[in-house]
Amino acid sequence: MLERYKIYSVFDLLLEYYNEGRININREIHKQRTTYHDPCNYGRKSLKTFGHGYFEEGRIITKACAPNFVDMEPNREGNYCCGAGGGAWAMPFKTERVFYGRIKARQIQETGAELVIAPCHNCRDQIKKSLNQEYQLGIEVKYLWELVADSLVLPVKN
Amino acid sequence: MIYEFRVIDLAEEFGVHRNTIRNWIKSGAIPAKEGPGRRYIMDWSDYQRLCEKFGKTPRMPRTGGMQKPAQEQGPPPIKLKAVEGNKFYPDATWADICLTCGTCASACPIAGVDGLDPRKIVRMAALGLTDELVNTDWIWKCTMCAKCEEACPMDVKIVQLIRKIRSMRPRDQVPGPIHKGVVNCLERGNNLGIPKDDFLFLLEDLGNELAEECCPGFSTPVDVRGARILVTVNSKEPFAEPDDMKWWWKIFYATGESWTISSENWEGVNWGLFSGDDEALKTIVGRIVDNMKRLNCEGLLLPE
Ligand code: SF4
Ligand code: SF4
Numbered sequence: 475m476l477e478r479y480k481i482y483s484v485f486d487l488l489l490e491y492y493n494e495g496r497i498n499i500n501r502e503i504h505k506q507r508t509t510y511h512d513p514c515n516y517g518r519k520s521l522k523t524f525g526h527g528y529f530e531e532g533r534i535i536t537k538a539c540a541p542n543f544v545d546m547e548p549n550r551e552g553n554y555c556c557g558a559g560g561g562a563w564a565m566p567f568k569t570e571r572v573f574y575g576r577i578k579a580r581q582i583q584e585t586g587a588e589l590v591i592a593p594c595h596n597c598r599d600q601i602k603k604s605l606n607q608e609y610q611l612g613i614e615v616k617y618l619w620e621l622v623a624d625s626l627v628l629p630v631k632n
Numbered sequence: 633m634i635y636e637f638r639v640i641d642l643a644e645e646f647g648v649h650r651n652t653i654r655n656w657i658k659s660g661a662i663p664a665k666e667g668p669g670r671r672y673i674m675d676w677s678d679y680q681r682l683c684e685k686f687g688k689t690p691r692m693p694r695t696g697g698m699q700k701p702a703q704e705q706g707p708p709p710i711k712l713k714a715v716e717g718n719k720f721y722p723d724a725t726w727a728d729i730c731l732t733c734g735t736c737a738s739a740c741p742i743a744g745v746d747g748l749d750p751r752k753i754v755r756m757a758a759l760g761l762t763d764e765l766v767n768t769d770w771i772w773k774c775t776m777c778a779k780c781e782e783a784c785p786m787d788v789k790i791v792q793l794i795r796k797i798r799s800m801r802p803r804d805q806v807p808g809p810i811h812k813g814v815v816n817c818l819e820r821g822n823n824l825g826i827p828k829d830d831f832l833f834l835l836e837d838l839g840n841e842l843a844e845e846c847c848p849g850f851s852t853p854v855d856v857r858g859a860r861i862l863v864t865v866n867s868k869e870p871f872a873e874p875d876d877m878k879w880w881w882k883i884f885y886a887t888g889e890s891w892t893i894s895s896e897n898w899e900g901v902n903w904g905l906f907s908g909d910d911e912a913l914k915t916i917v918g919r920i921v922d923n924m925k926r927l928n929c930e931g932l933l934l935p936e
Contacts, residue, residue: 479921479924479929479930479931479932480930480931480932481931481932481934482861482931482932482933482934483934483936484933484934484935484936487861487933488883491883491887496886496887496888497883497886497887498886513936514775514776514777514778514779516936518777518778518779518782519776519778519791522778522781522782551782552782554741554777554779555741555775555777555779557741557742557775558775559775559776559777560774560775560776560777560906561772561808561810561903561906561907562772562773562775564808564809564810564813565772565773565807565808565810566807566808567769567772567773567807568659569656569659569661570742570745570746570773572648572652572655573646573647573648573652573686573742573745574741574742574745574773574775576647576648576649576652576741577741579649593936594936595866595868595901595935595936607651608648608649608651608652608655609648609649609651609652610649610651617876617879619879619880619883620876620879622879622883623878623879623880623882623883624879626882626883626886628846628847628882628885628886629886629888
């Protein structure tokens, strides 16, 4: 099955477009300081399960769109979970989820970033809709593909 | 006895933001009342319970007030099943090789909350305390982030163990909507039970909007045979944030990609992974493979 079909994560496809020069990016749109959240499932856990962690792909794309980039500490396989993984975003344990997120909130704050890129639905929701308010981060949060879509110079078609 | 506090002090004590404390008071998670001078008061026993929940030592000792009962009833004795009948024994890497060093607990962002602690989970598994593990909510408060596992010097498969424990919880006792989502997906094709007609109408509508906004000539390709890429969808988007689907569509427009969405079984989020339901997981994946065959696509795009 895996030989017959190619399975794309969002990273694979965005990077394919980028490397093949199929997307034209305006680097002037996202000038604010920007950081990147490593999702556990595509990073640390993918590394362990499949032998490849998606650490660099998301950074290449993010830096291409938002050149004023700074990493959180720790990052990549050492990164902290947003606090909403494994179904926790939907679980009836909100108090615990917000408490869990305190480390993520602090990590973001320490970068001084105004824009946080999250390549996963869950992480984005936790950071944007919960941590941002709870910890008054005052940040903007975008999906990785939202960042690309907002940076696109669209071709003129008829 | 009363515990009096200012929001800022309690926030500092528990390492969260002032807003979080206010929200907890509002939601009743902290049973406190507003007192004079922007201070709050709560029962000392509630404060103590809060400290216990988050694994903190109460900041001030209890003085006076009620006496501790002379004879405290301990928990009932526990029977260990270290080897015989221990469901976690067959794979030594789940628990048996643990050195009890506690590194995992230090790495875990939620260790200490309600007594949750990955080392404890691993040790309980090694000792055969299966029922206790299956019935605790720890395994659902854990996000399966694998931070503990990354830190473990023995490479104990803590996340696999936790998922295994999750899978042993009776399905009707899985907290929150994730099992319901799995059932929805099996019965109705997506986690949130969105009807096919509504979905198709939405796709068309949004496609027209996008064409007007910035992508002239765009229309959403549904069930296009021979498209290069089959795109799966996270059902929360059509359900609650439909405009968010347009970002990907705009990228496809810009790249001239050949892509399509299936009109049925388009769900891309498999909650069986988190609820620990392998059968459902396989069935849902199988449907996507069927779509790939039916529409003769080369590649599959996951929602993240
Ligand atoms: S996987 Fe669970 S137990 Fe381990 S560090 Fe993450 S939240 Fe803690
Ligand atoms: S880090 Fe590994 S070896 Fe140490 S207590 Fe945790 S599971 Fe056991």
